[in-house]
Amino acid sequence: MDNKKNQDDVRGFEEFIDAEADKSFMGKPQGTKRETSFESFTFLSNDGERLNRVKNLLSEKLPFLSKYGQGEQLLERQKEEIADLREKIFTVSDQKNSPYRRSLAEIFDSFYRSTDS
Amino acid sequence: MNLPVYQFLNLNASNIDDLETLIKPELNFRTPCVINLLELDPDLQRETIGLIENAFTSVNSSFLFPYPVYLITVHEPSITRMPVAGKIEHLPKFFNQRESRLNVKESHILSKNRLLQQEIRNTDPYQNREELERYANYHRQLFAGEEERRFLRELLTRLLNGVKVG
Numbered sequence: 001m002d003n004k005k006n007q008d009d010v011r012g013f014e015e016f017i018d019a020e021a022d023k024s025f026m027g028k029p030q031g032t033k034r035e036t037s038f039e040s041f042t043f044l045s046n047d048g049e050r051l052n053r054v055k056n057l058l059s060e061k062l063p064f065l066s067k068y069g070q071g072e073q074l075l076e077r078q079k080e081e082i083a084d085l086r087e088k089i090f091t092v093s094d095q096k097n098s099p100y101r102r103s104l105a106e107i108f109d110s111f112y113r114s115t116d117s
Numbered sequence: 118m119n120l121p122v123y124q125f126l127n128l129n130a131s132n133i134d135d136l137e138t139l140i141k142p143e144l145n146f147r148t149p150c151v152i153n154l155l156e157l158d159p160d161l162q163r164e165t166i167g168l169i170e171n172a173f174t175s176v177n178s179s180f181l182f183p184y185p186v187y188l189i190t191v192h193e194p195s196i197t198r199m200p201v202a203g204k205i206e207h208l209p210k211f212f213n214q215r216e217s218r219l220n221v222k223e224s225h226i227l228s229k230n231r232l233l234q235q236e237i238r239n240t241d242p243y244q245n246r247e248e249l250e251r252y253a254n255y256h257r258q259l260f261a262g263e264e265e266r267r268f269l270r271e272l273l274t275r276l277l278n279g280v281k282v283g
Contacts, residue, residue, distance in 0.1 A: 039214065039215070039217075040120060040214070040217055040219060040223050041222060041223050041226070043120065043214050044120070044223055044226040044227055044230065045226060046211070047121055047230060048226055048229060048230045048233065051183060051230055051233035051234060051237065052233060054182055054183065054233075054237055055233055055236050055237050058182065058237060058240040058245050059236065059240055062244075062245055062248045062249065062252075065248060065252055066244075066248050069251075069252075069255075071251070071252070071255030071258075071259075072255075074255070074259060075255065075258055075259060075262065078259065078262040078263070078266060079262070081266055082262065082265055082266050082269060085266065085269040085270060085273055086269060088273055089269060089272060089273050089276065092273065092276045092277060093276065098276070099276060100276070
């Protein structure tokens with residue numbers, strides 16, 4: 001009896017109640033009912049893949065990195081290469097007929113060259 | 118058995134005193150957890166974030182693995198090492214799934230995932246965090262150095278080409 005009375009009370013609001021009950025904080029996933037039937041399966045498979053990668057990172061990669069890390073060596077080589085490049089740039093720029101000197105000469109000449117000659 | 122979807126924990130003035138009982142090490146063992154601090158005063162939020170982080174550190178438990186513990190707060194992410202979001206809508210959508218009854222195949226995958234969760238939990242979170250931070254730091258330095266190296270290399274090439282043309 002009570003059940004029938006409750007059904008009468010919510011008549012016309014069924015769709016609204018269903019939509020509210022399903023409402024998630026980021027909205028319903030898109031797709032038909034058939035497409036979403038594999039939702040949990042796909043999600044669990046993806047989560048399994050994620051967990052597997054995390055496990056590999058924590059139990060294999062990180063212990064390996066702590067023993068045979070190459071970070072410092074790579075940084076050292078990178079610093080050497082940067083110092084080498086800087087030295088080359090200064091050597092090239094310091095030549096008598098270098099583009100840097102010519103550009104400077106053009107700037108100075110445009111301001112200080114005497115107009116008498 | 119349940120899907121690993123977000124479990125929400127709303128902290129407010131009435132339950133903030135029970136923080137020690139609410140924040141357990143197994144909070145993020147089976148599911149990701151969201152601790153909503155927005156109902157608290159901003160100063161109290163800052164203080165609570167410190168207490169939550171300490172609760173995990175003191176029992177040598179990770180707030181990142183196997184599932185992350187997210188904090189919803191008005192503060193910037195730089196105030197803590199824990200993952201922070203300003204709004205619930207900013208949380209990763211990956212764990213936002215509808216809970217449904219699982220079939221046999223899904224239950225089988227879930228039980229396999231539980232073994233992985235256990236394996237991840239058995240690792241040393243403190244050592245892992247140190248190593249991860251060191252690794253990330255090297256990568257940042259290498260990235261910055263690589264930017265400089267590429268700039269200098271391009272500059273040198275242009276200068277050399279200029280010399281040849283001149």
